[in-house]
Amino acid sequence: MEFGPNALFLKELIRTIPDYPKAGILFRDVTTLLKDPRGMRVVVNEMVNRYTGQPIDKVLAIEARGFIIGAPLAHQLGVGFVPVRKKGKLPGKTLGYDYALEYGTDRVEIHADALAEGERVLIVDDLIATGGTAQAAAELAKRCGAVVHECAFIIDLPDLGGRKRLEEAGHPVFTLVEFEGE
Numbered sequence: 717m718e719f720g721p722n723a724l725f726l727k728e729l730i731r732t733i734p735d736y737p738k739a740g741i742l743f744r745d746v747t748t749l750l751k752d753p754r755g756m757r758v759v760v761n762e763m764v765n766r767y768t769g770q771p772i773d774k775v776l777a778i779e780a781r782g783f784i785i786g787a788p789l790a791h792q793l794g795v796g797f798v799p800v801r802k803k804g805k806l807p808g809k810t811l812g813y814d815y816a817l818e819y820g821t822d823r824v825e826i827h828a829d830a831l832a833e834g835e836r837v838l839i840v841d842d843l844i845a846t847g848g849t850a851q852a853a854a855e856l857a858k859r860c861g862a863v864v865h866e867c868a869f870i871i872d873l874p875d876l877g878g879r880k881r882l883e884e885a886g887h888p889v890f891t892l893v894e895f896e897g898e
């Protein structure tokens with residue numbers, strides 16, 4: 717993949733914690749990137765630059781780290797923000813989708829009335845690994861009648877195949893950095 721001039725700067729700000737949350741996982745910790753004032757700004761600006769002027773109605777952000785990037789992005793683009801949350805967190809009528817994670821299984825939910833028929837959504841999270849979470853969010857969007865414009869992440873772990881999986885499902889993927897074979 718081709719990455720922008722800020723990719724190395726961003727990558728160096730991401731901390732890797734081995735064996736979290738379980739043995740064998742290299743956890744890519746974005747808190748060290750987000751606490752850096754330039755890091756936070758560059759991440760949001762890169763996404764704002766990519767999506768300004770594109771036909772997006774809502775940012776669909778995945779709990780919890782997706783919210784951190786998704787909220788300022790929606791604000792800057794002047795579009796609505798819709799949370800995709802873990803099971804049992806949303807107070808209204810929900811639609812849910814069960815999926816497998818890199819570590820474990822989970823279920824995500826969206827308010828049944830969060831998206832209108834034909835709306836175009838940008839799915840946002842901090843990282844794509846197997847793509848299961850983003851795929852689940854995309855399925856929920858589709859069940860609401862919305863169209864997935866693209867899926868955006870700070871980090872791609874290409875060895876885990878998530879990008880390929882989403883692209884094969886017809887969803888374009890944009891990422892700012894990748895950790896391949898590391």
Ligand code: AMP
Nearest residue numbers: 742743744818843844845846847848849
């Ligand atoms: P996946 O559904 O496999 O694409 O996993 C993506 C979700 O799990 C995202 O919400 C990530 O924040 C989290 N995640 C999965 N693997 C990692 C990892 N190695 N480091 C940090 N977060 C991860």
